[in-house]
Amino acid sequence: MATVIEFRMLEPFEVLSDGQPVQLGPLKQRAVLAYLLLHADEVVPISRLIDAPWEDDPPISARQSMQNAVSGLRKVLFGATGADGASLTTRPPGYPPCRTDLHPFQDLRTRGDRALGGGRPGGASGLLHRALALWRGPALADLREAGLQWPELQLLEEWRLATLETFSPLTAR
Structure with a gap:
């Protein structure tokens, strides 16, 4: 196995x-x-x-x-x-490259954005909810706490916030 x-x-x-x-x-x-x-x-x-x-x-x-x-x-x-x-x-x-939990987040986020753009807010809401559910705290929080401040960490937070901003109005309907 x-x-x-x-x-x-x-x-x-x-x-x-x-x-x-x-x-x-x-x-x-x-x-x-x-x-x-x-x-x-x-x-x-x-x-x-x-x-x-x-x-x-x-x-x-x-x-x-x-x-x-x-x-x-x-x-x-x-x-x-x-x-x-x-x-x-x-x-x-x-x-060389590796795969992480970041890939499913990005895929769900992209699919949710497409669903919203295609006039399917219900589908978008479900996809964005699943994307946000992958976050269990700040990305690489332990490394940030140790003092690492990479631009990539800020970008991850921006993606999370943008997804949340798109998702929030969908749940208020």
Whole structure:
């Protein structure tokens, strides 16, 4: 049976493996994974990944620290040999895409907007309600509390608020 790994970002950061919480390790390691997940549809260059946890002030040892963080993530997420073909691989110029709970939110939000634009407020309301139900707290709240202030985190909050603003009038009808 294949291992199912869930990446939950629309709340304090959490990773589940077959429904069980995964201990991700220290802040830098969690920040590296979160940043990769925020950029799940693109290859992330090492230079951007290095800037992420240090907010543009990386130490001289940042590249080695990043490689150690990724190595630690591989072990935590996939075991020493990898699980069921899953992997976190390096390829020039960086790391490949992953899937998160952000994708269903974006899909439901887009479908809800289309339904509203197509004159189907009832359908839009249901879709937007499901999109908002995916949020269980501020996105990556634990990383924010640790001082990380990425523009991507603000964008997530803006998407949530925009969805809420679209949804609220639909429920008042």
